[in-house]
Amino acid sequence: MTATAPAPALPADDPWLNAQRQFDNAAQILNLSPGLRAVLREVRRELLVRFPVKMDNGSLRVFEGYRVQHNTTRGPAKGGIRFHPQTNLEEVKALSMWMTWKCALMNIPYGGAKGGVVVDPKELSHRELERLSRRFASEISMLIGPDSDIPAPDVNTNAEVMAWMMDTISMEAGYSIPAVVTGKPLDIGGSEGRPSATGRGVTITAIEICKRLDRDPNATTVAVQGFGNVGSVSAELMAERGFRICAVSDVSGGVYNPMGLHVHGLLNHRSATGGVAGFPGSRPVTNSELLELPVDILVPAALENQITARNAGRIQASVIIEGANGPTTPDADLILEQRGVVVVPDILANAGGVTVSYFEWVQDLQSFFWEEGEINKQLERILRRAFAQMCQQADLHHVSLRLGAYLVAVKRVADATAVRGIYP
Numbered sequence: 001m002t003a004t005a006p007a008p009a010l011p012a013d014d015p016w017l018n019a020q021r022q023f024d025n026a027a028q029i030l031n032l033s034p035g036l037r038a039v040l041r042e043v044r045r046e047l048l049v050r051f052p053v054k055m056d057n058g059s060l061r062v063f064e065g066y067r068v069q070h071n072t073t074r075g076p077a078k079g080g081i082r083f084h085p086q087t088n089l090e091e092v093k094a095l096s097m098w099m100t101w102k103c104a105l106m107n108i109p110y111g112g113a114k115g116g117v118v119v120d121p122k123e124l125s126h127r128e129l130e131r132l133s134r135r136f137a138s139e140i141s142m143l144i145g146p147d148s149d150i151p152a153p154d155v156n157t158n159a160e161v162m163a164w165m166m167d168t169i170s171m172e173a174g175y176s177i178p179a180v181v182t183g184k185p186l187d188i189g190g191s192e193g194r195p196s197a198t199g200r201g202v203t204i205t206a207i208e209i210c211k212r213l214d215r216d217p218n219a220t221t222v223a224v225q226g227f228g229n230v231g232s233v234s235a236e237l238m239a240e241r242g243f244r245i246c247a248v249s250d251v252s253g254g255v256y257n258p259m260g261l262h263v264h265g266l267l268n269h270r271s272a273t274g275g276v277a278g279f280p281g282s283r284p285v286t287n288s289e290l291l292e293l294p295v296d297i298l299v300p301a302a303l304e305n306q307i308t309a310r311n312a313g314r315i316q317a318s319v320i321i322e323g324a325n326g327p328t329t330p331d332a333d334l335i336l337e338q339r340g341v342v343v344v345p346d347i348l349a350n351a352g353g354v355t356v357s358y359f360e361w362v363q364d365l366q367s368f369f370w371e372e373g374e375i376n377k378q379l380e381r382i383l384r385r386a387f388a389q390m391c392q393q394a395d396l397h398h399v400s401l402r403l404g405a406y407l408v409a410v411k412r413v414a415d416a417t418a419v420r421g422i423y424p
Contacts, residue, residue, distance in 0.1 A: 013304075013305040013308055013329045013331075014090055015090060015091050015094035015095070015304050015305060015326050016090040016091070016093045016094040016097075017090075018094065018304075018305075018326065018329050018330050019093075019094040019097045019098060019326070020041050020097075021330045022330060022402070022406060023040065023041050023097065023101075023406070023410065024037075024041065025330075025403055025406065026403060026406035026407050026409075026410040027040070027041070027410060029397060029399070029403070029407060030407060030410060030411055030414065032410075032414055036414055036417060036418070039417065040071065040410070040413060040414065040417070043068050043069065043070045043071075043093050043096055043097070044069050044070060044071060044072065045068065045069040045143070046066065046067075046068045046069075046089065046092075046093065047066065047067045047068070047140060047142075047143060048064070048065075048066055048089065049064070049065050049066070049067075049136070049139040049140065050062055050063070050064050050065075051063060051065065051135050051136065051139050052135075053128065053131050053132045053135055054131060055128055056125050056127060056128060063117055063118060063119055063132060063136075064117070064118045065115070065116065065117040065118070065136050065139065065140070066087070066089050066092045066114075066115060066116050066117075067081075067092075067113065067114075067115040067140040067143050067144070067149070068089070068092045068093050068095075068096040068113060068114055068115070069096060069111065069112070069113045069143065069149060070093070070096035070097045070099065070100045070111065070112040070113065070114075071097075071100040071111040071112055071413060072111035072148075072149075073111060073413055073416045073417050073420060074103070074104060074109055074110065074111055074412070074413060074416050075103075075108075075109035075110045075111055076109075076110060076111065076145075076146070076147055076148050076149060076150055077096075077099075077110070077111045077112060077113030077143075077148065077149040077150070078099060078103055078110035078111065078112065078113060078149075078150050078152070078354060078357065078358075079095065079096055079099040079112055079113035079114040079115065079151065079152065079154075080095075080114060080115070080151065080152045080153055080154025080155075080157070080183075080353075081114075081115040081116060081117075081136075081151045081152070081153070081154055081157050081161075081165075082114075082115070082116045082117075082154035082155035082156060082157060083116070083117050083119050083120075083121045083132075083155070083156040083157055083161075084116065084118075084119070084120070084155050084156055084303075085118060085119065085120040086118075087116035087117065087118050088118070091116070091304070092114045092115065092116045093114075094304070094326060095114035095325055095326070096112045096113050096114040097112060098112065098325050098326060098346065098347055099111075099112030099113060099114060099354070100112030100409075100413060101347045101405070101406060101409035101410065101413075102346075102347040102348075102350075102351050102354055102409070103354060104408070104409040104410070104412040104413050105347050105348060105351065105386050105389075105390070105405055105408055105409040105412075106351050106354065106355050106358075106382055106383075106386055107382075107385075107386070107412065108354070108355060108358045108382075109358075110150075110354070110358065113149050113151075114154075115136075115140065115151060116154075117132065117136055119132065121156050129161075130164050133157075133161045133164040133165055133168075134164050134165070134167075134168040136165075137164070137165035137168040137169055138168055138172065141168075141169055141172060144169065144180060144181075145169075145177070145180055146177060146179035146180050146361070146364070146365065150179070150180065150181060150182060150357070150361060151165065151180075151181045151182075152181060152182045152183040152353070152354070152357050153183040153229075155228075155303070158183075158229075159183055159184055159185045159190060159195070160185070162181045162182070162183045162184045162185075163184055163185055163188055165180075165181050166178060166180055166181045166184055166188065166189075169181075176188075178364040179361050179364035179365050182194070182357035182358075182360040182361055182364075183195075183353075183357060183360070184360070189360070189363070189364045190360060191356060191357075191359055191360035191363055191369070191370070191375065192369070192370065192371065192372035192375055193356055193359075193372045193375040193376055193379070194353075194356045194357065194359075194360055195229065195233075196233045196237070197352040197353045197355065197356035197357075197379065198229070198230045198233070198234075198323070198350050198352045198353035199229070199230050199231070199232070199233025199234040199235075199236070199237055199323075199352070200233065200237055200352050200376065200379065201349065201350060201351055201352020201353065201355070201379065201383055202230065202233075202234040202237075202238075202299060202301070202321055202323045202349055202350060202352070203234060203237040203238050203241060204352070204379070204380050204383045204384070205321055205344055205348060205349045205383065205387065206222075206238055206241075206243065206297065206299075206321055207241060208383075208384060208387045209319060209321065209342065209344050212391065213319070213342065215296070216242075217238075217241055217242040217243050218242035218243075220242075220243050220244065220296045220297060221243075221244045221246045221258075221260075221295040221296045221297070222235070222238060222243050222244065222245050222246060222247075222295055222296065222297045222298075222299060223245075223246055223247035223248070223256075223290055223291075223293050223295045223297075223298050223299070223317070224245065224247070224248045224249075224299045224301055224323075225248075225249050225254075225287065225290055225291060225298070225299065225300045225301060225302050225306065225327075226249065226250065226300065226301035226302030226303075226323070226324065227248045227249060227250040227266075227270065227276050227301075228250065228301070228302075230301045230323045230324070230350065230353075231248065231250075231299065231301035231302070231323060232248075232267060232270075234299055234301060234323055235248055235263050235266075235299075236263050236264070236267065239263040243297070244259075244260040245260060245261050245263055246258055246259075246260055246261065246293070246295055247261070247285060247290050247293050247295065248261065248266065248276055248290075249276065249285070249287055249290045249302075250270070250275050250276050250277075251275065252273075252274065252275020252276060252277035253275065253276065253277035253278075253284055253285075253286075254276070254277075254284065254285040254286060254287060254289065254290045255276050255277065255278075255279045255282035255283070255284060255285065256282055256283055256284075256285045256289075256290070256293060257281055257282045257283070258294075261279070261281075261282060262281075265279070265280075266279055288311065291306065291307065291311060291315065292311065292314045292315060292316060293316065293317075294316045295316065295317050296317060296318060296319060297317055297318075297319045297320070297321060298315065298317035298319070298320045298321070299320075299321050299322075299323050300320065300322060300323060300324050300327035300328070301323030301324050301350075302324050302327070303324060303327070304324065304325055304326030304327055305326065305327070305329060306324070306327040306328070307320070307327055307328040307329070307332045307336075308329045308331065308332050309329065309331040309332055309335060311332075312328075312331075312332035312335035312336050312339075313335055313339070315336065315339075315341060317341065318340070318341055318342065319341070319342045319343075319344070320336070320341060320342070320343045320344065321344045321349045322343065322344060322345055322346035322349045322350065323346075323349060323350050324346065324350065325346050325350065326346060327346065328343060333400065333402065337400050342401065343400065343401060343402055344401055345390075345401060345402035345405050345406075347405050347406075347409060348383070348386055348387060348390055348401075348405050351383065351386070352379055352383065355379055355382055355383070356375060356379055359375055359378065359379075386405075386408070389408050390404045390405040390408060391404060392404070393405075393407040393408055
């Protein structure tokens with residue numbers, strides 16, 4: 001049996017401290033009591049597990065994983081599970097807090113949670129990945145359930161991983177529990193529209209910010225960092241709405257053409273080669289270069305801490321739409337705000353995924369399923385309403401859109417906490 005590899009060191013820009021700073025800014029304007037601030041700026045539960053997985057060669061390897069619940073005042077905890085070698089507890093805590101505010105901003109009856117395993121899934125065979133997914137689901141089964149905590153896909157996890165986790169929990173219970181996870185395949189209770197929901201939400205948000213800024217999408221250029229599920233769907237749907245996608249990147253590299261990239265051709269190229277690098281009719285760019293390209297809208301759709309105080313002054317885009325969670329640090333926010341760059345925050349911009357996950361959960365509980373057109377219609381209604389509420393608060397207090405969104409979200413959770421009171 002091999003020893004457990006230590007969790008990676010915290011990055012220079014600690015996402016948990018960043019998440020707390022963002023909360024503190026809203027709490028100050030809302031004039032929350034010291035006691036309520038103390039409750040809401042910390043997570044409620046954090047579970048750390050270390051578990052063995054049998055490798056194909058017969059050896060055992062021990063992995064470290066986490067499940068964190070930030071808040072459950074407004075309903076069951078909700079949040080994805082990521083498999084990534086740089087995942088650590090502080091990151092997962094931050095992501096769980098962001099989920100609380102995201103669900104509150106969308107006004108759906110969830111609290112926030114997140115989970116992760118320290119692993120590079122590319123190093124595992126398909127059978128090893130299944131064994132890891134099932135064992136991790138069993139390890140956190142004391143927390144998860146359709147009435148308590150509902151996982152979903154996140155970085156490096158997908159519908160298949162959710163199917164394994166749902167099956168594991170169901171087999172241990174002795175009956176099927178489809179509502180224990182969302183983002184599942186359609187065959188076992190998944191929802192129409194769920195795979196494209198986050199990218200669709202980014203596109204809806206892009207349309208709304210263009211309306212607010214009196215911009216024509218057909219005259220707007222875009223760069224997308226991260227061409228995974230969120231970034232690729234965002235690029236595809238934004239291109240359909242007239243935006244000119246000029247640059248994209250993934251783990252293979254980045255490509256740029258100021259005249260625009262053919263997104264469907266890019267998707268075919270990625271399917272054939274495994275990445276976007278080398279796409280005909282483009283020139284290569286690094287990840288840092290992509291963030292600083294002369295485009296109108298930048299969509300960071302990869303990981304957190306991509307736009308920091310070190311590069312915020314060189315961002316040329318006038319609008320940033322956060323497809324990823326926590327891609328912009330608080331220090332970078334200050335620089336961008338001083339430069340007049342509009343940031344549409346993650347808790348709104350990428351909330352399409354959790355909103356349609358909510359729809360999936362409701363459908364599973366009722367055993368009654370909706371058509372995709374109805375799902376997309378309801379998603380757009382909820383996102384547009386939240387966007388308007390965010391802007392109303394931002395304009396009322398003369399603050400950024402991020403702080404406007406936080407004022408809506410934090411107040412809802414604070415009000416719910418006050419109404420429920422403190423047990424016992």
